[in-house]
Amino acid sequence: MSDLLTYAYAVVGAAEGLQEAAAPLRGVADAPVGLVTDTGDDQLGLVVSHVPAQDFGEDALKQHLEDLEWLEAVARAHHGVIEALAERTTVLPLRLATVYLDDQRAREVLEAGRTVFAERLARLSEQVEWGVKIYVEPSAVPAALAVPAADLTPGRAYLRNRRQQQSVRDTVYQAAQKAAERVEAAGRKHASDRVRHRVQQGFLAEAAGSAAGENVVNDAYLVPLIRCDDFLADVTRAADGLDGVRVEATGPWAPYSFAMPPGESGGTAEGAPP
Numbered sequence: 001m002s003d004l005l006t007y008a009y010a011v012v013g014a015a016e017g018l019q020e021a022a023a024p025l026r027g028v029a030d031a032p033v034g035l036v037t038d039t040g041d042d043q044l045g046l047v048v049s050h051v052p053a054q055d056f057g058e059d060a061l062k063q064h065l066e067d068l069e070w071l072e073a074v075a076r077a078h079h080g081v082i083e084a085l086a087e088r089t090t091v092l093p094l095r096l097a098t099v100y101l102d103d104q105r106a107r108e109v110l111e112a113g114r115t116v117f118a119e120r121l122a123r124l125s126e127q128v129e130w131g132v133k134i135y136v137e138p139s140a141v142p143a144a145l146a147v148p149a150a151d152l153t154p155g156r157a158y159l160r161n162r163r164q165q166q167s168v169r170d171t172v173y174q175a176a177q178k179a180a181e182r183v184e185a186a187g188r189k190h191a192s193d194r195v196r197h198r199v200q201q202g203f204l205a206e207a208a209g210s211a212a213g214e215n216v217v218n219d220a221y222l223v224p225l226i227r228c229d230d231f232l233a234d235v236t237r238a239a240d241g242l243d244g245v246r247v248e249a250t251g252p253w254a255p256y257s258f259a260m261p262p263g264e265s266g267g268t269a270e271g272a273p274p
Contacts (some may be wrong), residue, residue, distance in 0.1 A: 004068045005056050006100045009033070009047040009081045010254070011117045015127070017261065021048065021078060025084055026076045029055070036106050044117055046110045047085060048103065056099050065097070086254040093256045120260065121273040127192060128228065128252035130221045132235055133200070134179055135213030135246040138271035140171045172244035173216070179238045179245050180217050184233035195257040213246055220257035228252065 007028050007180040012018065018035070025033040031049035038044045054060060054174050064070050075096055111116070187194050199215045223231045232249055239247045 002102060004050040005053050006036075006048050006103050006106045006228070007031075008058065008094050008098045008100060008106055008109075009049075009052045009078060009084065010094055011092040011113075012045045012047055012085060013090045013121045014045065018045070018085070018088055021085060021088045024125055025081055026077075027081045029076050030077075033081055036103050036239055038107070038110050038114060043116060044077045044099050044110060044121075045179050046106050047081060047091075047270075048106055049081075051099070056096055056097070060105070061097060061099070062267045075251065082254050082256075091254045092120050092124065093259045094252050111113070122254045124258060126226075127222050127224050127255060129257055130191075130228070130235075130249055130251035132170045132180065132183055132221060133215055133248045133250075134183070134217035134239075135217055135248065136172045136176045137213040137220065137244050137245075137246060143258070175239075175242040175245045176216050177183055179242055179247055182238040183217070183219070185249065188219050188233055189234070190227040190231035191221040195220045197257070222255055222258045223252075241244045249271055 009027065014036075022033045022035055027049040029049075029051045030052060032033045033047060033049045035046050036044075055064060055094040064074075078096055082091055087092055100109065112253065184194075197218045197220060199218045201215065235249050236245060239245045
């Protein structure tokens, strides 16, 4: 095996100045970025760089993927390359750590998937991804909603307090459902597609760096560029008048969640960057 392997970031559509835009970029392992093109069709390209086999060979990669610090560095470099080129052309992001033996093998994959890649690029043209998360924060509900427990024994006061807490939680979750319905209505009105991701918990929630609250909805929307302002206006109003509910929209991103048909992406990432 060669000392270097070919790391692939995305399939791209041809665009003027794309080679020049890729030339100054540094990707994973601080390697320079380039393009592998389809020998039979110069309308498609595969964005690649060369990485050390000692780190990205099959066995080494399995070990590294358990190293969160290493994985974060790779993910940031991976997404950085994709986002830079997404400003120039439509991109079809590939899953994190997509590695081939060499450029020739990468070119063969590009040629074999030419039809699917071209169809997906056409579908994603002039569209971007927006992430929409909904959080519930029962503690943020005004204290005025609680009913004071006066002249009760400690035991009865405790039970009353627990019932009040549960009532507040139920009210907040119902409000979150209403916010989710409003977001979905905005999606039906403005977006082309939606993908539902697992809600963020534990490490993922901490890595996202979001404010306090429990994540109850974690969706991605594919939105035409000309509809982004209207989509965001509706989404950001989704929690209006709903105590204890927060809606967070992030983007625009390259269409990570929509790169391949549902069930075929095989990715390890949770859609767009947090």
